[in-house]
Amino acid sequence: MVDEADDAACDVAHGRAEAAGGDRTLVAVFASPVARSLLTFGHELGFRPVLVEPDSARAAAVDSGAEVVSRVPELDEDTDLVVTDHHRDELGELLREALAWPKARWIGVLGNPRHPGPHVGALTALGVGPDDIARVHRPVGLNIGSRTPPEIAVATLAGLIADRNGRPGGFEF
Template sequence: MAHGADDSQADTRTLVAVFASPVAEFLLRYGEDLGYRTLLFEPDPARAVPGVKVAAELPDLDADTDVVVTDHHRPELGAALRDVLARPVRWAGVMGNPRHEGPHVEALRSLGVAEADIARVHRPIGLDIGSRRPAEIAIATLAGLIADRNGRPGGFFGR
């Protein structure tokens, strides 16, 4: 039987999903279950998700905040990530195919973001579990965040 301890720091962790998407909805739902304070950053009010706390502008984010960009095709990608990187977030990542350079790199360069800041953006993100559905992608992403927070590589024991 597995035993877990209540994490007294859990209520200080924040998870921000950038851009409304099916994956973002699962990330926020499961993130709450994991003790994160959750927020959806969606600059386009027409894409707001009913029942989800949405911010049209990024709030103050601190060193205990994890940020996941869930749509790398949005035209606001560069500006949103630039604004995230201007804050002392603990972790920032962009979903996307790991076989191609993410469009965020060029978007950030075109905005004059320093290479050191661009390098802070994780891609790919999450654990490689072969996820395809939005809920599975959210689980893989959150598992990767938990592993990173705990200084672990993720994966199965003994492999």
């Protein structure tokens, strides 16, 4: 049995120690209600939130405190990217930009796993090869039955944290 007095994770949870930091970045692609929740909650979880939105009017509608850019920024081993709207015409183009960064830690597209991902056809039409297309995760997040934008954001962030920490997610410890 672990003595809670000697448990570093317990010290962080009780505010007796700072969590291990890092330069973690969460990039949400496309302004949406899910992006707003994802970036707001992501900031609370220690991510540097970035919104990629080519349409300035749509970007202005997402008040999340995130840095807003019109193109995909540099992605590295500390960056997770989540496309929050798979119905946008720019889907293939922006995913191709993301896949051009080979060190990107994680790239995913939200969507119902019972339906084919539209990103596959969009990327294929742009000449992106199957190995790069396979780097795109879909579905994303943990299967908690999420339906609302905040629930989808929580499931997505939980999945990203589990993946980053090498854990399966769920109730298995």
